[in-house]
Amino acid sequence: MPSPIPVTRLLPKDFGLEFGACSSPLTKTASGSTLRVPTNKFHGKVAHRLWSSVIHWRELQALEPIGSGGFGTVFRGTYFGETVAVKKVKCVKNKLASRQSFWAELNAAHLHHQNIVRVLAATTCTPAHLNTKDNIGTIVMEFAGNINLQKLIYGLTDLLPVEKCIKYSIDIARALQHLHAHGVVHLDLKPANVLLSEQGVCKIADFGCSFKISSTSDTVTHMNEIGGTFTHRAPELLKGEEVSPRVDVYSFGITLWQLLTREPPYEGDRQYILYAVVGYNLRPLTSRNVFTQFFIGQNCQKLISRCWDGDPSIRPTADKFVDELSVLL
Known part of the structure; x- marks a missing residue:
């Protein structure tokens, strides 16, 4: 199964970022068992061509369930005022399969095409007041219809x-x-x-x-x-x-x-x-x-x-x- 996409592969060589840590079940960095992710908010042209490894939770509002599957539930909500789809990947009996499913969702996150649902942000970090025991990660995507x-x-x-x-x-x-x-x-x-x-x-x-x-x-x-x-x-x-x-x-x-x-x-x-x-x-x-x-x-x-x-x-x-x-x- 696929590995998570390294953030550094998605960024221009001269693009400077501060990095924070987000736990990853499938990768390890030299300094420990964490995936290094950008903590700052993207602006300008970069914001239109990169997905973010940080979700700004205060901007994610009005979640309404619209579907569910074997590995999670999809909600419709708003993110920075725009309608989005939010997928929460849950942990099932096969924990490894659940984690692999989450990271596989990001295999096309770096691609922008009018016929592919675009990933806006994804993370395995969830605020304590929103976290549930069976939550693997959260993915914010463009809302492509019902x-x-x-x-x-x-x-x-x-x-x-x-x-x-x-x-x-x-x-x-x-x-x-x-x-x-x-x-x-x-x-x-x-x-x-x-x-x-x-x-x-x-x-x-x-x-x-x-x-x-x-x-x-x-x-x-x-x-x-x-x-x-x-x-x-x-x-x-x-x-x-x-x-x-x-x-x-x-x-x-x-x-x-x-x-x-x-x-x-x-x-x-x-x-x-x-x-x-x-x-x-x-x-x-x-x-x-x-x-x-x-x-x-x-x-x-x-x-x-x-x-x-x-x-x-x-x-x-x-x-x-x-x-x-x-x-x-």
């Missing part, structure tokens, strides 16, 4: 035009393009982890399963513990093989299929599905009308089939399917 694609696909009765599906898929593809260019693999791409803003822009969220691939490492990366959602998990992950950006491409193929069909990808026993995906190349059906009666659907069917191919080398890169999807609009 609706995710899961709700849009299965919860709304309104028609979802093919053109709009393509537009949403291009947003997701551009986010993957940016992540992969910076060595970040999401590992849990699915409709529930794609938020839809009020402006109709899709943004990838929830990086708790993500992985940072080191460009300097000569070793092949394997996942000892597989996170993510089994319906969207690439066969090579199920077989314990190499982790690469192509696992996100597989998940993208399943997600695009869901957008176009508005149906669940599989039904039946979980273990049977996992076995059939690996052993018999089980995939969702592409014989639906949307793939056969329309030119756009026919092209999407071909792209989807390549995205979820059992051979990762056959799958297109994010760069490739951004181009392929863009010409369909």
Whole structure:
């Protein structure tokens, strides 16, 4: 699993800061078991391109729960007067997994892209009056909306035009393009982890399963513990093989299929599905009308089939399917 992002890697060489300490479960500095973090407030241009390792708690107000998951709860609130989302990562039975999930959330914190939910601040330090025994850390993020694609696909009765599906898929593809260019693999791409803003822009969220691939490492990366959602998990992950950006491409193929069909990808026993995906190349059906009666659907069917191919080398890169999807609009 990924290590926390060193603050010094995010700062210009000539940028001076005072540093304070914030406990980290996964790193040690030369002076002890603490992660060194900036204690001062950023100003000017730097404030727009860096996430902060300090949360100004007095500015964080009006927290209202809007969702929860295996590792924490998400709130909507205000931070310096702006609407934000706040994720509190809790400690579950597997304490190491909880801590890894918190630090994995920060794998893309240094990236700014219109289709990726931006991290504003994160810390493991919580004031005594706000702290709870099961709290691992807190992350303040931009508020990207109340609706995710899961709700849009299965919860709304309104028609979802093919053109709009393509537009949403291009947003997701551009986010993957940016992540992969910076060595970040999401590992849990699915409709529930794609938020839809009020402006109709899709943004990838929830990086708790993500992985940072080191460009300097000569070793092949394997996942000892597989996170993510089994319906969207690439066969090579199920077989314990190499982790690469192509696992996100597989998940993208399943997600695009869901957008176009508005149906669940599989039904039946979980273990049977996992076995059939690996052993018999089980995939969702592409014989639906949307793939056969329309030119756009026919092209999407071909792209989807390549995205979820059992051979990762056959799958297109994010760069490739951004181009392929863009010409369909």
